[in-house]
Amino acid sequence: MSSAHETAAAVRSGSRSAREVTEEALRTITARDGDVHAFLTVLADEAMARADVIDAAVSAGEDPGALAGVPIALKDNLCTRGVATTCGSKILEGWRPPYDATVVEKLRVAGAVVVGKTNMDEFAMGSSTENSAFGPTCNPRDLTKVPGGSSGGSAAAVAAGFTLLGLGSDTGGSIRQPAALCGVVGMKPTYGRVSRYGLVAFASSLDQIGPFATSVADAALLYDVLAGHDPLDSTSLPMASPPAFETIEKGVDGVRVGVCTDLIDGCAPDVQARVRQAAEALAAAGAEVDEVRVPEFAYGLSAYYLIAPAEASSNLARYDGVRYGLRVDAEDAAAMNTATRTAGFGAEVKRRIMLGTYALSAGYYDAYYAQAQRVRTMVMRAFDSAYASFHVLLGATAPTTAFALGDKVDDPMAMYMNDVCTIPSNLAGHPAVSVPFGTGDDGLPVGVQVLAPALAEPLLFQVARVVEAAA
Amino acid sequence: MSTLTGTTWETVIGLEVHCELATATKLFCGCTNAFGHEPNTNVCPVCLGLPGSLPVLNEQAVELAMKIGAALHCDIRPSTFARKNYFYPDQAKDYQISQYDQPINADGWLELPDGSRVGITRAHMEEDTGKLTHVGEGGRINSAHHALVDYNRSGVPLVEIVSEPDIRSSAQARVYASELRGILVATGASDGRMEEGSMRVDANISVRPAGDAAFGTRCEVKNLNSLRSLVRAIEYEAARQVALLGRGEVVMQETRHWDEAAGRTDAMRSKEEANDYRYFPEPDLVPLVPDIEWQARVRAGLGPMPADRRAGLVAALGGSATDAEMDQVRSVVDLGLDALVSAAHEAGASARLALARAANEVAAAGDAGLTLDPGAFAALISMEARGDLSATQSKAVLTALVESGGGNPAELARQMGFEALSADTLSGVVAEVVAAHPDEWSRYMVGDDKEVGKLTGFFTGEVMKATKGKANGKEVAAELRRLRV
Numbered sequence: 001m002s003s004a005h006e007t008a009a010a011v012r013s014g015s016r017s018a019r020e021v022t023e024e025a026l027r028t029i030t031a032r033d034g035d036v037h038a039f040l041t042v043l044a045d046e047a048m049a050r051a052d053v054i055d056a057a058v059s060a061g062e063d064p065g066a067l068a069g070v071p072i073a074l075k076d077n078l079c080t081r082g083v084a085t086t087c088g089s090k091i092l093e094g095w096r097p098p099y100d101a102t103v104v105e106k107l108r109v110a111g112a113v114v115v116g117k118t119n120m121d122e123f124a125m126g127s128s129t130e131n132s133a134f135g136p137t138c139n140p141r142d143l144t145k146v147p148g149g150s151s152g153g154s155a156a157a158v159a160a161g162f163t164l165l166g167l168g169s170d171t172g173g174s175i176r177q178p179a180a181l182c183g184v185v186g187m188k189p190t191y192g193r194v195s196r197y198g199l200v201a202f203a204s205s206l207d208q209i210g211p212f213a214t215s216v217a218d219a220a221l222l223y224d225v226l227a228g229h230d231p232l233d234s235t236s237l238p239m240a241s242p243p244a245f246e247t248i249e250k251g252v253d254g255v256r257v258g259v260c261t262d263l264i265d266g267c268a269p270d271v272q273a274r275v276r277q278a279a280e281a282l283a284a285a286g287a288e289v290d291e292v293r294v295p296e297f298a299y300g301l302s303a304y305y306l307i308a309p310a311e312a313s314s315n316l317a318r319y320d321g322v323r324y325g326l327r328v329d330a331e332d333a334a335a336m337n338t339a340t341r342t343a344g345f346g347a348e349v350k351r352r353i354m355l356g357t358y359a360l361s362a363g364y365y366d367a368y369y370a371q372a373q374r375v376r377t378m379v380m381r382a383f384d385s386a387y388a389s390f391h392v393l394l395g396a397t398a399p400t401t402a403f404a405l406g407d408k409v410d411d412p413m414a415m416y417m418n419d420v421c422t423i424p425s426n427l428a429g430h431p432a433v434s435v436p437f438g439t440g441d442d443g444l445p446v447g448v449q450v451l452a453p454a455l456a457e458p459l460l461f462q463v464a465r466v467v468e469a470a471a
Numbered sequence: 472m473s474t475l476t477g478t479t480w481e482t483v484i485g486l487e488v489h490c491e492l493a494t495a496t497k498l499f500c501g502c503t504n505a506f507g508h509e510p511n512t513n514v515c516p517v518c519l520g521l522p523g524s525l526p527v528l529n530e531q532a533v534e535l536a537m538k539i540g541a542a543l544h545c546d547i548r549p550s551t552f553a554r555k556n557y558f559y560p561d562q563a564k565d566y567q568i569s570q571y572d573q574p575i576n577a578d579g580w581l582e583l584p585d586g587s588r589v590g591i592t593r594a595h596m597e598e599d600t601g602k603l604t605h606v607g608e609g610g611r612i613n614s615a616h617h618a619l620v621d622y623n624r625s626g627v628p629l630v631e632i633v634s635e636p637d638i639r640s641s642a643q644a645r646v647y648a649s650e651l652r653g654i655l656v657a658t659g660a661s662d663g664r665m666e667e668g669s670m671r672v673d674a675n676i677s678v679r680p681a682g683d684a685a686f687g688t689r690c691e692v693k694n695l696n697s698l699r700s701l702v703r704a705i706e707y708e709a710a711r712q713v714a715l716l717g718r719g720e721v722v723m724q725e726t727r728h729w730d731e732a733a734g735r736t737d738a739m740r741s742k743e744e745a746n747d748y749r750y751f752p753e754p755d756l757v758p759l760v761p762d763i764e765w766q767a768r769v770r771a772g773l774g775p776m777p778a779d780r781r782a783g784l785v786a787a788l789g790g791s792a793t794d795a796e797m798d799q800v801r802s803v804v805d806l807g808l809d810a811l812v813s814a815a816h817e818a819g820a821s822a823r824l825a826l827a828r829a830a831n832e833v834a835a836a837g838d839a840g841l842t843l844d845p846g847a848f849a850a851l852i853s854m855e856a857r858g859d860l861s862a863t864q865s866k867a868v869l870t871a872l873v874e875s876g877g878g879n880p881a882e883l884a885r886q887m888g889f890e891a892l893s894a895d896t897l898s899g900v901v902a903e904v905v906a907a908h909p910d911e912w913s914r915y916m917v918g919d920d921k922e923v924g925k926l927t928g929f930f931t932g933e934v935m936k937a938t939k940g941k942a943n944g945k946e947v948a949a950e951l952r953r954l955r956v
Contacts, residue, residue: 077523078523079522079523085522085523087522092522095522097516097521097522097523098516098521099516099521099523101523196525197523197524197525198523198524199523200522200523201522201523201755203754204754204755205754231527232525232527233525233527234525234526234527234528234755234756234757235754235755235756235757310751311751311754313556313749314554314556314566314749314751317556317558317564317565317566318520318522318563318564318565320558320560320565322560322620323519323520323521323563324521333559333560333618334558337558357749360556360749360750360751361747361749362747362749365749365751369751
């Protein structure tokens with residue numbers, strides 16, 4: 001399959017039909033998704049109908065948009081009108097949203113073809129997609145390995161060639177870490193750049209929707225479609241979003257890159273080696289590269305695992321059996337709530353609800369939630385000082401290459417450590433991207449992470465493009 | 472205050488008033504804010520708390536909240552929203568979005584008609600819950616077979632007005648609630664209808680030995696759906712606490728439910744009140760910082776408050792009013808009928824007469840009175856004051872005016888056959904009536920004041936019969952007096 005950009009150009013010019021492109025995607029899914037299990041729902045009929053609409057538009061001389069006929073996979077926490085949206089949880093099984101997420105509507109306007117909804121860790125809580133109530137997804141590069149998570153399904157769909165593009169959500173690294181483990185590009189925009197309306201909330205102050213693609217250019221193309229103000233999301237930034245795709249080849253001449261040792265030193269040696277190579281490549285391309293220490297990043301993980309569960313404990317309260325999804329009947333309303341939630345949530349979700357409830361409880365709030373917010377502010381200030389000297393930062397995305405399925409399911413702390421390099425950007429609300437850069441000693445993909453200050457997405461993509469070109 | 476075993480007890484009351492804002496749409500979505508529609512017809516993903524939905528703050532609700540704050544002399548401040556977490560089926564998200572530690576309005580006061588002030592701690596914004604109806608086995612929460620939820624009310628904007636514990640009696644609480652209601656209506660923030668739940672009152676009640684500086688342990692009493700309930704509940708609860716303390720027992724701090732039928736408060740099940748709400752800042756909303764210009768526009772746009780309007784009416788009466796007139800003044804202002812009296816006064820008609828007609832005949836017409844054209848009312852009062860119409864005729868024309876919302880009172884009077892009698896015609900009729908009742912007339916001629924008053928009433932009645940109510944009572948009395956000398 002060619003790139004999303006080329007595919008859209010071909011469909012727009014009429015040299016390829018959206019039907020043909022969509023059929024190919026569906027054929028590949030049918031052939032291989034039994035092994036990978038990237039999808040929870042494949043929308044074959046809907047996708048073909050959509051492809052025909054796009055082809056008809058092209059025949060009528062209309063322009064179906066920047067993503068005309070490009071197949072895309074959506075993480076199953078993005079609301080799709082009339083189509084099951086499970087968040088990888090039994091508690092939402094059978095629920096069909098009566099509305100589309102803002103990003104889904106934007107994709108439709110841009111001519112993309114949604115071919116299915118992808119597997120994920122339940123309510124985006126996890127780093128391996130093993131916390132899905134519907135079984136794990138396997139890494140297409142090695143089916144015995146995890147694809148990362150929580151957006152493992154979308155990462156795997158793109159890595160397996162099922163679709164050219166995917167959407168994920170990133171609360172603590174849930175786009176970038178699976179992108180690294182699957183060997184694709186995954187990007188988290190600035191908090192507020194992309195509307196969260198219709199993204200089922202995990203941790204509202206951290207969640208951002210972002211693109212998966214096989215190349216930096218395609219990720220930028222998709223990002224441009226997603227970004228922009230949405231009056232339905234009060235945290236959406238009320239400003240135009242400068243396009244990133246058209247400046248992607250601007251290079252890194254004079255760009256100051258801080259190689260952040262705190263995002264490298266704790267990683268496996270093969271991962272460290274790749275990040276150092278990427279830094280050298282940037283220097284060779286004209287960037288001013290130097291090392292930078294941001295020791296405050298070490299506290300990010302602890303702060304994150306209080307703030308995110310605290311918000312989640314509130315966001316997930318609504319799954320009470322009253323209005324939608326699973327209901328387990330019992331003698332009164334309170335007992336029904338308990339029975340429903342006991343049966344409907346998996347172990348990791350329950351663990352985080354309990355953690356978060358505890359962190360917000362009377363007598364503990366100041367020591368846990370409020371203290372975590374102070375640490376969050378400290379991390380933001382640490383970023384500010386680093387960005388006083390550098391335009392972007394460079395580090396690893398994940399500490400290791402993909403690990404074996406089952407390896408960490410019984411050790412939550414080991415699983416949480418996967419997010420150590422990605423969490424700081426979420427706490428600060430900054431954009432960051434993971435770019436594939438060679439392989440580890442096991443032959444599996446390594447991701448290099450580029451981090452940028454708020455609103456610096458065009459620069460972020462430029463730097464990422466140079467890293468990609470050197471890989 | 473009450474006494475028991477020699478101690479004089481003082482009741483200390485603070486009120487929490489929830490006021491539904493009269494916005495077109497809900498607090499965080501575009502659904503219609505209306506009472507009485509088919510259940511679950513004014514709902515959307517946001518107010519149903521569907522996964523993925525997000526709140527967007529309603530500007531009109533902020534404006535009305537600021538109006539309330541300005542009318543209660545509060546500081547209007549930058550504010551934030553928080554989540555109050557608790558599970559309940561009427562709560563779509565299982566948390567309520569409410570202002571918590573940073574309310575939009577704080578530190579104000581409300582002046583009661585007697586000049587005393589009740590401090591306003593805060594007046595903050597929050598969303599309403601849905602409405603539960605318990606079905607089966609008498610509809611009580613503990614015995615119901617199942618419950619139905621109507622989410623039309625879910626997300627309706629509320630302002631909760633919390634008073635300082637400055638109130639000392641059930642009567643003062645009633646006056647406070649009534650005055651606050653008048654202010655809410657005057658700002659346009661609310662229709663103030665307690666019976667529809669537009670205004671709901673919770674009372675924090677404690678008692679202490681008179682003269683003590685420290686407060687006693689308080690109980691919060693809920694489910695007060697009328698001013699009458701408020702008064703009864705405070706009296707019951709204060710007496711309950713005094714009795715407990717008199718027996719040497721203690722008052723437990725708890726939430727109690729007012730049972731209107733039984734006339735008592737009962738402790739709510741501990742399960743229903745033992746909540747740790749786990750407040751934290753609402754991450755889906757940004758801080759609310761109304762700019763100074765907006766605040767200034769809101770303050771400038773505030774019309775006169777009930778106290779100002781009462782003062783205006785008293786001034787129209789010539790600067791003083793009897794107790795009975797003060798009752799009429801309060802009633803007319805509470806009902807929003809004071810514009811009628813002012814119009815009549817400005818047209819040169821008797822303010823007293825206008826006040827009486829507004830407080831009685833117009834008030835009796837209910838909502839219809841609110842749409843009466845002040846110009847038409849003023850014209851009618853002028854006609855009556857001039858003697859063109861008798862009191863009876865004037866009331867009949869007024870009824871017709873209220874029904875039609877306005878019109879030309881002179882024309883209406885003509886259509887109703889209420890032509891004023893000429894002086895000659897009246898003299899003739901009075902003379903005929905006197906001639907027809909010689910016994911009464913001779914008693915009238917020699918009677919004392921009391922007897923004359925009684926017989927004046929008798930003759931006036933006869934003249935009215937003869938003229939089908941067209942005669943003016945005062946003129947009849949004058950004619951009788953003229954014949955007597």
